[in-house]
Amino acid sequence: QGYFTYDPGFVSTASCESKITFIDGGKGQLLHRGYAIDDLAENSDYLSTCYLLLYGELPSAEEKKSFEDMIMHHTMVHEQIHQFFHGFRRDSHPMAVMCGLVGSLSAFYHDSLDISNERHREITAHRLISKMPTLAAMVYKYSRGQPFVYPRNDLTYAENFLYMMFSTPCEDYKVDPVLGRAMDKVFLLHADHEQNASTSTVRLAGSSGANPFACIAAGIAALWGPAHGGANEAVLNMLEEIGDESNIEEFIAKAKDKNDPFRLMGFGHRVYKNYDPRAKVMKATCDEVLDLLGIENEPLLKIARKLEKIALEDPYFIEKKLYPNVDFYSGIILKAIGIPVDMFTVIFALGRTPGWIAHWKEMIGGSYKIGRPRQLYTGETLRPVPKS
Numbered sequence: 230q231g232y233f234t235y236d237p238g239f240v241s242t243a244s245c246e247s248k249i250t251f252i253d254g255g256k257g258q259l260l261h262r263g264y265a266i267d268d269l270a271e272n273s274d275y276l277s278t279c280y281l282l283l284y285g286e287l288p289s290a291e292e293k294k295s296f297e298d299m300i301m302h303h304t305m306v307h308e309q310i311h312q313f314f315h316g317f318r319r320d321s322h323p324m325a326v327m328c329g330l331v332g333s334l335s336a337f338y339h340d341s342l343d344i345s346n347e348r349h350r351e352i353t354a355h356r357l358i359s360k361m362p363t364l365a366a367m368v369y370k371y372s373r374g375q376p377f378v379y380p381r382n383d384l385t386y387a388e389n390f391l392y393m394m395f396s397t398p399c400e401d402y403k404v405d406p407v408l409g410r411a412m413d414k415v416f417l418l419h420a421d422h423e424q425n426a427s428t429s430t431v432r433l434a435g436s437s438g439a440n441p442f443a444c445i446a447a448g449i450a451a452l453w454g455p456a457h458g459g460a461n462e463a464v465l466n467m468l469e470e471i472g473d474e475s476n477i478e479e480f481i482a483k484a485k486d487k488n489d490p491f492r493l494m495g496f497g498h499r500v501y502k503n504y505d506p507r508a509k510v511m512k513a514t515c516d517e518v519l520d521l522l523g524i525e526n527e528p529l530l531k532i533a534r535k536l537e538k539i540a541l542e543d544p545y546f547i548e549k550k551l552y553p554n555v556d557f558y559s560g561i562i563l564k565a566i567g568i569p570v571d572m573f574t575v576i577f578a579l580g581r582t583p584g585w586i587a588h589w590k591e592m593i594g595g596s597y598k599i600g601r602p603r604q605l606y607t608g609e610t611l612r613p614v615p616k617s
């Protein structure tokens with residue numbers, strides 16, 4: 230049928246060259262432009278990491294200030310986007326609305342259609358990072374039937390997001406800086422992860438010359454599934470379904486049963502065959518947040534910790550090298566901050582935006598071909614249409 234390799238799920242196929250992110254799955258190492266994720270989480274912040282992903286180096290103090298000012302001064306969205314919301318039912322899943330909203334941005338910012346213009350590519354990249362928190366918070370407000378809250382550009386990126394989420398016309402939400410930093414860390418830990426399903430989708434869509442808003446909307450759609458970004462929502466639902474530590478063994482047994490489709494959500498990864506380094510930072514951040522909020526006995530955290538311990542000692546999980554991934558502890562942090570479960574994957578999308586854009590920019594700025602996989606045809610051979 231031709232001379233090509235058959236690799237379902239792209240288990241062993243590299244689709245591109247990239248200088249952005251490196252993963253050593255065996256060691257459990259994740260580097261952005263050479264910097265380890267735990268080092269970035271400890272000693273940098275989300276917007277500096279966005280800059281790093283986009284431009285290859287961490288910003289100097291001056292570059293940081295001008296990048297932050299520029300991002301924080303483009304946080305407003307076109308007023309007409311407010312009207313666009315009214316086409317959606319209020320009980321729509323927030324990810325469904327996000328796919329539509331982000332795709333619609335190319336109808337507002339026409340310069341994004343000219344991807345051959347480097348300046349336009351830059352502006353679109355900045356617009357996306359600036360406006361994602363505003364759109365995400367609007368999605369939440371719309372789902373709750375509350376008025377939209379306009380951004381406050383004097384706050385940090387993460388604080389402004391929490392402000393837009395939780396302020397009401399009666400009361401401005403006062404963001405605790407510790408929660409602001411925890412939110413920032415959650416965004417940072419999601420910022421990029423090389424050629425995962427959504428990033429590969431962004432690259433594939435972009436390889437046809439589609440505009441970046443359309444490509445990122447495609448990435449958001451790919452992220453939504455429970456095997457990818459939708460896992461953070463699925464983890465919380467699973468922990469709630471387990472309900473009590475005494476039920477953990479039953480769920481572990483279900484996860485090991487080949488005749489049962491249930492999997493331990495937040496466990497396992499295509500590339501990591503060791504502890505996901507993002508999960509380590511997430512676990513520590515989770516402890517900090519619960520401490521700050523004085524939630525010492527969060528029952529879901531107790532279940533999560535015990536579940537992790539039992540799974541890590543179980544021969545099934547050991548043999549298959551299944552460890553907690555980034556989604557295992559993130560939901561507990563988000564829940565403690567007050568973010569509802571159906572918004573978890575939106576938070577992932579917000580955090581992942583600079584990664585998607587950095588990959589799109591890298592591809593468009595270099596030499597590339599339209600992505601066009603082949604197939605192994607297994608259908609009928611040539612046959613005539615029956616004559617009636």
Ligand code: CMC
Pocket residue numbers: 238422425455456457458460484485491492493494495496497498499500549551554555556
């Ligand atoms: N629970 C129980 N068994 C599992 C799990 C799990 N969470 N994950 C993998 N396995 C088993 C699987 O049944 C298979 O067993 P066998 O070899 O006997 O058929 C083996 O481990 C390998 O699994 P796979 O599905 O072939 O591995 P994959 O690389 O195609 O899938 C994965 C990776 C992340 C989709 C999968 O581990 C999974 O479904 N995990 C749960 C969902 C989840 O947490 N996703 C978030 C991923 S991290 C965030 C992100 O990047 O989006």
